[in-house]
Amino acid sequence: MTSTETGLRSRLVDVGVDLVAREGAQALTLREIARRAGVSHGAPRRYFPTHLELLSAIARRGFADLAGRVAAVIGDGTAGPRAQVAALGRAYLEFALDNRGMYELMFRHELLESGHLGLRDTSLPLFGVLAELVGRTRPEADARAVAGALWANLHGIAQLWGWGSLQLATGAEDFVPLLRTALDAHLGPEDGR
Structure with a gap:
């Protein structure tokens, strides 16, 4: 080319x-x-x-942006793994809420299933980071299963918060208490709480 x-x-x-x-x-x-x-x-x-190939190239940029944000908040790894999971979760939710159109595009099933531009392969490393941190936080657990459940919880928070449903149901003014609750549910309570 x-x-x-x-x-x-x-x-x-x-x-x-x-x-x-x-x-x-x-x-x-x-x-x-x-x-x-x-x-x-x-x-x-x-x-x-195909149209799917162009959409996949656009979504790939979204995954790259999200991965960059996660790498920036996780930093050099000096924070403990639970703190890193919390930072990852916050970055994920902020990205989803600040970039609703891109977030919607990135997780469209037909794009991930199409195999164009290795989009699924672009999305999996972020899950790998989450699973590795969960494994360090809960070494006794099946890290991939716990990470999957936590990711599903984060995705649900992002969707329901974006629609305004969680604010209405919980009266919360921001998603941080929900993030903390999700982390406690999947990783156990943070020490000292």
Whole structure:
């Protein structure tokens, strides 16, 4: 691929990332991405033969952004594993709530199942980090099962908080008490509490 082709491919993804941030996942049509990129409506098909491939490239950027945020809050590993899980959970929830369109796109089943651009392989390392930290926090437990349950809990908090349901049901003003409760439920109470 020439540098011009690589540049246009990247520009199409950039436009998609911007579009999903501004208008949500439903706005990501090939025609609209092409229009905003300033190319013909057929041009994206040269670089992304299917719509799913373009959506997967956009979602891949979301996973990269989330992974970067998690790496930044986990830091150099000097904090204990439970504190790192808490930081990961908070970063996950903040990402989900601040980037609702991208978050929705990233977890669309047909994208993860399609295998385009190794999207599933892009999402799995983050789960691996969570499972490793859970294993260090609860060495007696099946770390992958506990991490899966915790991730499902975080995902549920993100969805229900984004819809306003948890605020209504719990009267909570932020998700931190819910995060703490989820951590206690899956990892046991934090020492000193």
